[in-house]
Amino acid sequence: LTARADIEQSMDSSRSPSNDSAFLDDFAMMSTFGATGGGGVDRQAATLEYGRARKWLAGWLAGRGFRVERDRIGNLFGFLELTPGAPYVLIGSHLDSQPRGGRFDGAYGVLAAAHATDRVRNRYQRNGTRAALNIAVVDWFNEEGSRFQPSMMGSAVFTGKLDLENALNTSDAGGISVREAMSAIDELGSNRIGSENVVAAAYVEIHIEQGKTLEKEATDIGLVASTWAANKYEIEVLGAQSHTGATDMEDRQDALYGAALVVAAVRDIADTFPGQLHTSCGQLTVFPNSPNTVAGKVRMHLDLRTSDDPILVEAERNLRQRCAAIELKANVKIDTRRSHSWSANHYQLEGVELARRTAEDLGLRHMEIRTRAGHDSTNMKDLVPTVMLFIPSVGGISHSELEYTADPDLCNGVTMLTELLARIAAGELAGTVSGPRP
Numbered sequence: 001l002t003a004r005a006d007i008e009q010s011m012d013s014s015r016s017p018s019n020d021s022a023f024l025d026d027f028a029m030m031s032t033f034g035a036t037g038g039g040g041v042d043r044q045a046a047t048l049e050y051g052r053a054r055k056w057l058a059g060w061l062a063g064r065g066f067r068v069e070r071d072r073i074g075n076l077f078g079f080l081e082l083t084p085g086a087p088y089v090l091i092g093s094h095l096d097s098q099p100r101g102g103r104f105d106g107a108y109g110v111l112a113a114a115h116a117t118d119r120v121r122n123r124y125q126r127n128g129t130r131a132a133l134n135i136a137v138v139d140w141f142n143e144e145g146s147r148f149q150p151s152m153m154g155s156a157v158f159t160g161k162l163d164l165e166n167a168l169n170t171s172d173a174g175g176i177s178v179r180e181a182m183s184a185i186d187e188l189g190s191n192r193i194g195s196e197n198v199v200a201a202a203y204v205e206i207h208i209e210q211g212k213t214l215e216k217e218a219t220d221i222g223l224v225a226s227t228w229a230a231n232k233y234e235i236e237v238l239g240a241q242s243h244t245g246a247t248d249m250e251d252r253q254d255a256l257y258g259a260a261l262v263v264a265a266v267r268d269i270a271d272t273f274p275g276q277l278h279t280s281c282g283q284l285t286v287f288p289n290s291p292n293t294v295a296g297k298v299r300m301h302l303d304l305r306t307s308d309d310p311i312l313v314e315a316e317r318n319l320r321q322r323c324a325a326i327e328l329k330a331n332v333k334i335d336t337r338r339s340h341s342w343s344a345n346h347y348q349l350e351g352v353e354l355a356r357r358t359a360e361d362l363g364l365r366h367m368e369i370r371t372r373a374g375h376d377s378t379n380m381k382d383l384v385p386t387v388m389l390f391i392p393s394v395g396g397i398s399h400s401e402l403e404y405t406a407d408p409d410l411c412n413g414v415t416m417l418t419e420l421l422a423r424i425a426a427g428e429l430a431g432t433v434s435g436p437r438p
């Protein structure tokens with residue numbers, strides 16, 4: 001077979017209606033774990049529903065001969081050994097969701113990875129060639145960071161950016177630690193995967209865009225070339241608890257009033273960089289949160305995100321200045337701690353180029369794109385050559401039950417991922433080893 005005929009033959013098998021419907025059936029099944037009335041899922045990290053989704057995935061992988069293991073932070077791996085001793089290409093995303101989140105964010109990428117790997121394995125079995133790389137499907141623990149901060153926790157531990165013990169000791173709002181919650185659903189392993197017997201050579205992830213660009217441009221596949229930067233902050237506004245009726249206005253140290261001014265200031269800062277800076281306060285916890293008590297303390301989570309590192313520096317300076325002014329105006333104290341950040345960065349060019357050639361060979365419409373959201377690939381790209389793909393999101397809606405991607409787009413994505421994975425496993429991504437294509 002010529003390379004071209006080879007591609008066309010495998011393309012046909014990847015695109016078969018039975019493969020597509022098998023994927024869509026599994027995706028429907030996956031979406032039942034934590035399903036909400038509004039078509040989304042509520043499956044925060046280390047909850048019961050999360051554990052159920054993972055056990056279903058683990059069963060799916062084990063049933064197809066993958067070796068399933070969890071590491072010590074609870075990342076779940078399905079290892080497919082094609083060539084004993086060879087390094088691994090990791091492929092995956094995350095099964096955890098936001099509260100009342102969408103069913104596509106993360107879960108699509110994990111299931112697409114599982115199906116793509118299974119299809120690539122079938123190709124190797126059919127034609128008997130040797131792969132240059134083995135494949136591991138991965139479900140990263142706690143990408144969302146809604147219950148336990150920071151986000152992208154499992155991939156941060158895997159890449160050495162976050163200390164394992166710190167991560168395990170992190171508590172949710174109710175005081176339950178990652179270690180306790182993950183032990184309770186039996187999802188913690190004992191392996192130090194990544195530093196012992198598994199050498200990661202590359203990483204691949206597919207995800208919904210969570211933006212409107214691909215839909216607007218009528219494009220099937222986004223080739224993610226770079227990421228926006230982000231700074232996340234944990235802020236405490238400290239006042240004094242008192243009576244809402246009896247306390248004189250001039251005596252008040254109202255933490256909620258101070259917090260409200262911070263919320264408005266953060267929005268104003270975005271408006272000074274139109275189209276270039278996204279800011280928000282996503283969470284506000286009021287103490288004691290009683291109707292007739294002036295709040296003594298408010299904890300808030302803020303984030304600042306931009307395509308441009310210098311804008312982030314300027315935005316942070318602006319935030320600190322505004323907080324100093326709010327301390328005087330509201331008679332409160334504001335403690336600002338930057339809790340998580342990443343910089344505007346590129347994905348490896350070789351990966352973007354390989355993905356571009358793959359999309360062209362498959363006849364899929366493609367374009368370069370930038371991710372505004374963080375992903376586990378944001379961590380992994382700093383460790384190994386990493387390729388990130390997007391498929392369209394209707395209306396760009398995400399972190400919402402209304403999140404939606406149409407079936408043909410889901411199936412195109414799996415077809416694309418399969419072919420890309422086949423090429424990477426064959427060693428076609430620069431920076432990894434090379435060998436024959438299946």
Ligand code: GLV
Binds near residue numbers: 152372373375
């Ligand atoms: C990802 O977790 C993000 O905050 O974008």
Ligand code: MN
Binds near residue numbers: 094105106207
């Ligand atoms: Mn995600």
Ligand code: MN
Binds near residue numbers: 098105144399
């Ligand atoms: Mn998300």
